[in-house]
Amino acid sequence: MSFENPWVHGLVLGLIIANVSLGVTGYSIWFERKFAGRMQSRPGPTVVGPWGLLQPIADVLKLMQKEDIIPASADKGLYNLAPPLTVFFVLSTLAVIPVAPGWIVADLHIGILFALALGSLGVFPVWMAGWASNNKYALLGGMRSAAQSISYEIPLLLSATVPIILADSFRISDIVEAQLGGHWFAFWPPGPGMAAFVLFFLCSLAESNRIPFDIPEAESELVSGVSTEYSGMKFGLFQLAEYLHTFIISLTAAALFFGGWDGPGDNDGFVWMAIKTLTIFVGIFWIRWSYMRYRSDQLMAICWKFFLPLGLALVMFSALWVHWA
Amino acid sequence: MNKIESTPGNFILNEDVQWTTVGGVKVPVELITPAWPDPFLDVEDYDPDGDLMVLNMGPQHPSTHGVLRVKLVLDGEVCIKCVPYLGYLHRGVEKLCEKLSYVQITPIVDKNDYVSPMTNELAINMAFEALIGAEVPRRARYIRTICAEIQRVGSHLLWLGTFGLDMGGAIGGGGSIFMHTFRERELLLDLFEDLTGCRFHYNTHTVGGNRHDIPAGWADKATQVLRVIGTRLVEYEDFVRDNHVFRARTVGVGIIDPQLAIELGISGPVLRASGVDVDLRRDQPYAAYDEIDVAVPTETGGDCFARYLVRVAEMRESIRIATELLTGVPEGPICSLKPVKLPGAVKAKHGRGVYTAIESPRGELGTFVVGNPERRQSAIPYRCKIRSPSMHALQLLPYLCPGNNISDIIVTLGSLDPIMGEVDR
Numbered sequence: 191m192s193f194e195n196p197w198v199h200g201l202v203l204g205l206i207i208a209n210v211s212l213g214v215t216g217y218s219i220w221f222e223r224k225f226a227g228r229m230q231s232r233p234g235p236t237v238v239g240p241w242g243l244l245q246p247i248a249d250v251l252k253l254m255q256k257e258d259i260i261p262a263s264a265d266k267g268l269y270n271l272a273p274p275l276t277v278f279f280v281l282s283t284l285a286v287i288p289v290a291p292g293w294i295v296a297d298l299h300i301g302i303l304f305a306l307a308l309g310s311l312g313v314f315p316v317w318m319a320g321w322a323s324n325n326k327y328a329l330l331g332g333m334r335s336a337a338q339s340i341s342y343e344i345p346l347l348l349s350a351t352v353p354i355i356l357a358d359s360f361r362i363s364d365i366v367e368a369q370l371g372g373h374w375f376a377f378w379p380p381g382p383g384m385a386a387f388v389l390f391f392l393c394s395l396a397e398s399n400r401i402p403f404d405i406p407e408a409e410s411e412l413v414s415g416v417s418t419e420y421s422g423m424k425f426g427l428f429q430l431a432e433y434l435h436t437f438i439i440s441l442t443a444a445a446l447f448f449g450g451w452d453g454p455g456d457n458d459g460f461v462w463m464a465i466k467t468l469t470i471f472v473g474i475f476w477i478r479w480s481y482m483r484y485r486s487d488q489l490m491a492i493c494w495k496f497f498l499p500l501g502l503a504l505v506m507f508s509a510l511w512v513h514w515a
Numbered sequence: 516m517n518k519i520e521s522t523p524g525n526f527i528l529n530e531d532v533q534w535t536t537v538g539g540v541k542v543p544v545e546l547i548t549p550a551w552p553d554p555f556l557d558v559e560d561y562d563p564d565g566d567l568m569v570l571n572m573g574p575q576h577p578s579t580h581g582v583l584r585v586k587l588v589l590d591g592e593v594c595i596k597c598v599p600y601l602g603y604l605h606r607g608v609e610k611l612c613e614k615l616s617y618v619q620i621t622p623i624v625d626k627n628d629y630v631s632p633m634t635n636e637l638a639i640n641m642a643f644e645a646l647i648g649a650e651v652p653r654r655a656r657y658i659r660t661i662c663a664e665i666q667r668v669g670s671h672l673l674w675l676g677t678f679g680l681d682m683g684g685a686i687g688g689g690g691s692i693f694m695h696t697f698r699e700r701e702l703l704l705d706l707f708e709d710l711t712g713c714r715f716h717y718n719t720h721t722v723g724g725n726r727h728d729i730p731a732g733w734a735d736k737a738t739q740v741l742r743v744i745g746t747r748l749v750e751y752e753d754f755v756r757d758n759h760v761f762r763a764r765t766v767g768v769g770i771i772d773p774q775l776a777i778e779l780g781i782s783g784p785v786l787r788a789s790g791v792d793v794d795l796r797r798d799q800p801y802a803a804y805d806e807i808d809v810a811v812p813t814e815t816g817g818d819c820f821a822r823y824l825v826r827v828a829e830m831r832e833s834i835r836i837a838t839e840l841l842t843g844v845p846e847g848p849i850c851s852l853k854p855v856k857l858p859g860a861v862k863a864k865h866g867r868g869v870y871t872a873i874e875s876p877r878g879e880l881g882t883f884v885v886g887n888p889e890r891r892q893s894a895i896p897y898r899c900k901i902r903s904p905s906m907h908a909l910q911l912l913p914y915l916c917p918g919n920n921i922s923d924i925i926v927t928l929g930s931l932d933p934i935m936g937e938v939d940r
Contacts (some may be wrong), residue, residue: 230691231698326570409577410925411925479691480691482682482764484760485763485922485923
């Protein structure tokens with residue numbers, strides 16, 4: 191039973207990475223609330239612990255104590271299955287993303303495809319929740335979510351194809367290694383690389399239902415969308431999945447387009463990966479607290495009329511770039 | 516994207532619009548639609564298979580601005596029929612007015628339009644003064660006008676915040692707008708606290724004048740606050756008007772036909788955004804409006820964006836009017852009658868009725884009062900009817916909603932600025 195054994199290796203690293211990610215996610219909620227507070231000229235959480243640092247723990251404790259309500263007319267099995275399943279799909283994505291050299295749970299040779307496939311499976315629990323709640327708002331939210339996720343899957347995959355072509359590998363650690371020494375795909379090829387990153391970023395926002403693409407949740411229209419009927423920790427799991435998804439987007443974008451752990455000085459540890467991930471993370475918060483929400487038909491129009499042609503053009507460009515350069 | 520400049524005193528009027536006349540009022544031709552949706556559509560005729568969903572939006576819903584219930588018949592996510600149900604906040608204010616004396620009514624009507632309470636006091640006391648024949652001293656008229664304009668700014672600020680919430684949700688960009696507009700509204704409430712001792716339900720107007728005089732230094736403070744808000748309005752333009760998502764959600768959404776609006780009795784910013792140039796402050800001046808020029812901003816878009824532009828321009832104009840009036844408040848008494856000691860101090864000794872109307876932040880706020888000729892009842896009105904602009908605005912919903920999806924319905928409803936306290940009374 192050495193560390194070389196893939197089972198031991200995967201279990202140990204998986205536990206560490208999953209728990210660290212959950213911790214980061216919990217504190218990202220605290221950070222987002224502080225950040226939003228500053229943007230809105232108010233202090234944010236201050237009461238629980240110094241600078242409100244214990245707020246996420248208090249929130250989770252509160253959610254656990256809440257009564258777990260299952261509507262009488264709900265489909266009980268699906269209703270209960272949906273929240274853990276959302277977290278499961280999101281969390282499994284972490285297995286194929288390297289956080290530092292050698293720090294990867296399963297270095298799959300189709301890592302990026304695996305990550306995107308699990309990301310797109312995330313639509314099923316959301317639709318399950320919308321259907322099983324037997325609530326009209328939840329149903330509308332689920333329908334919107336299904337339409338949105340399926341549409342944005344295509345440009346997301348196309349934008350992720352650009353680094354795949356440039357690095358000539360589906361393995362995420364290979365993609366990171368191809369960028370070592372400052373050849374980050376976001377800046378090289380100049381222009382299209384950044385365009386691919388922006389496309390990936392926006393489509394991921396749409397995948398994870400963040401503002402300005404949060405129409406499945408749409409709390410001003412659909413009360414709370416698919417999570418309308420959920421209470422207590424089941425509602426908490428939906429929130430956890432959303433934040434975790436945001437964190438994983440940042441992690442993936444840092445690995446695919448910003449060279450992962452590559453950076454000046456010490457470039458074989460977590461430092462640069464963490465800096466890049468958190469920068470993208472804060473960018474997502476910034477967007478969230480500055481923009482309003484698109485309408486669902488506008489969202490579809492953006493995807494099919496603008497993102498999809500852009501994605502195809504970028505894939506073609508990167509193929510030609512690799513061919514001639 | 517054309518940038519529209521709106522600076523104080525320079526209002527946005529699209530000169531290229533073709534005009535026509537409807538019922539003696541000039542309206543833009545392009546907003547006239549040949550047919551309106553049928554508000555009494557038979558759902559069975561529309562879809563005999565019964566494949567439609569009925570969604571009761573409200574009375575508990577985050578975006579119905581109180582306890583409005585809207586029954587929506589949805590085909591997919593598109594509304595085909597909309598029926599608003601009112602009355603969830605009915606408190607019998609008009610019946611209460613038949614039981615309370617003239618001086619007791621003012622604090623009751625404060626709670627009608629709870630976003631700009633002082634305009635209710637102004638409206639009802641103007642009606643009582645016309646009924647009784649009481650004069651209002653010039654100083655009191657000035658204070659009333661200044662307060663009414665500051666209330667208008669506060670009301671429109673709250674509207675802007677909640678309109679942002681309707682579009683972006685409480686957790687997101689909409690919430691940021693809301694927080695910022697509330698920061699400014701707080702300054703205005705502080706002003707009223709200094710003036711009357713209350714932040715919200717003031718009870719400061721009375722028959723024949725005001726209860727509270729301007730305290731020392733208040734005029735300077737108010738001018739300062741209004742100047743600060745004027746500069747903050749410029750910041751909002753970057754945040755709201757020039758925001759791509761805001762434009763995508765409001766331009767061309769909820770276009771109101773001015774002909775329909777006139778037929779339904781719509782007034783205020785909603786009507787002015789459809790190109791109808793009507794404002795009671797200018798057309799039939801009350802209080803101190805005859806001593807100052809009121810510029811009336813109008814827009815020809817008729818959509819939610821036009822209503823946003825009109826309200827922001829009105830805020831600017833109100834700031835200008837209030838600042839100008841604050842420099843020249845005349846000396847003198849603030850009430851023409853003796854201070855009230857007993858509820859029965861003010862009496863109308865005849866049974867005639869009067870109707871007076873003011874331009875509240877939401878439109879024509881009218882009051883119809885009939886005096887009671889009976890000697891023992893002469894301190895109590897025989898009948899008091901309040902014509903609230905929000906109630907008329909909500910009657911537009913069955914015409915605006917069909918053909919739109921839920922997102923647009925929420926934005927359209929928000930742009931009408933209904934206050935349920937005023938609708939249901």
